Amino acid sequence: MQNVSNLLHPRQQGPIPTRGGSRTLNQLPLSAINHPSPIDGQTALLAVIGDPIQHSLSPLMHNAALAQLGLNWRYLALPVLPERLAEAVQGLGAIGCRGVSVTIPHKESIAALLNSVDPIAKQLGAVNCLVPDGRGGWHGTNTDWSGFLVPLQQHFSNGAETALVLGGGGVVRAVLHSCQALGFKRLLLRARNKQKMEALAAWAAALALPLELLPWEEPLTELLPQVDLVVNGTPLGMGEWQQQSPLSEGQLALLPAHALVYDVVYTPRPTRLLREAAARGLACQDGLEMLVQQGAAALKLWTGLGQVPVAAMGKAVEQALAKPRLVP
Secondary structure, three states, X not given: OOOHHHHOOHHHOOOEEEOOEEEOHHHOOOXXXXXXXXXXXXXXXXXEEEOOOOOOOHHHHHHHHHHHHOEOEEEEEEEOOHXXXXXXXXXXXXXXXXXXXXXXXOOOHHHHHOOEEOHHHHHHOOOOEEEEOOOOOEEEEOOHHHHHHHHHHOOOOOOOOEEEEEOOOOHHHHXXXXXXXXXXXXXXXXXXXXXXXXXXXHHHHHOOOOXXXXXXXXXXXXXXXXXXXXXXXXXXXXXXXXXXXXXXXXXXXXXXOOOEEEEOOOOXXXXXXXXXXXXXXXXXXXXXXHHHXXXXXXXXXXXXXXXXXXXHHHHHHHHHHOOOOOOO
16 A cells, blocks of 8 residues: 555644654554544544535544544534535645545546546546545545445455346446446446436446446346345435335345345435345345445545454444434
8 A cells, every 4th residue: 555644745744642642654543542632732633525414423433533542633524515525626735635535416427626536437437435636636546446345345255246226326337337346247236317327328338337228117037036136225214115026025035145235325224125124034234334434445545554343334324323312
């Protein structure tokens, strides 16, 4: 991993302030620290920008990790309207912010405001993580795809043949890229919006992804017994669609016993899809681990550390989701 200290502009260079005094990146301990340090003149800033942003769980999980690492940093959620995005990006660089997470609706539009964007983010057409570039500007990358991939690596360590991806939204490109990285030889895409499907098909063709398009009305009767992984990238199962599922119980019954059902939605837990899949004895994965792992990947980039306290991040988010008043 590239040393992040080489990417920092002058206000971001030098020792990192921690509860035990200033230390360099290589001197940071991984021992648990139960309480965050007080905010003072050396406290460094991380942020997530989006609109809306008040619902974000990222501050909870990142601040839990920062406290355990003993870093005198804070991670804040900052509301940024689309028409103020350029000002926000420039301003965060000017004040020496050490890293930025990017969420809806800025993941696509922010690339034009950055000094550089890595090949994967360009390929996915989305940036969700900004790292200081050493010139007061930003380098853009994408950790969503790796966040999605991590929970699947052990399950599919011996490879797999067929993945069925449901939906045409923004997360689908990251999902398809991850499936290719895992070695899936056949990618099936089923979505309602034909324009989004066609756009994804053109994108996949340019990357030589083995993508096959299926109409939403496709019953999948012959295909489901061949599927190793099902991914729900639709909003069905959350919000006003909580009582809906992208697959019926009859369709789930056609999946082979070894199949894994992955819902990128993480509230409610479980979604109807995962509840019914679990009742069939199928392996299930919700989107909470994806949220945590993409955040952990970003935190590694910002700190230069090879390890960050992923368990503490996950626990913080789980505790927040257990509170009825919090609606992600």
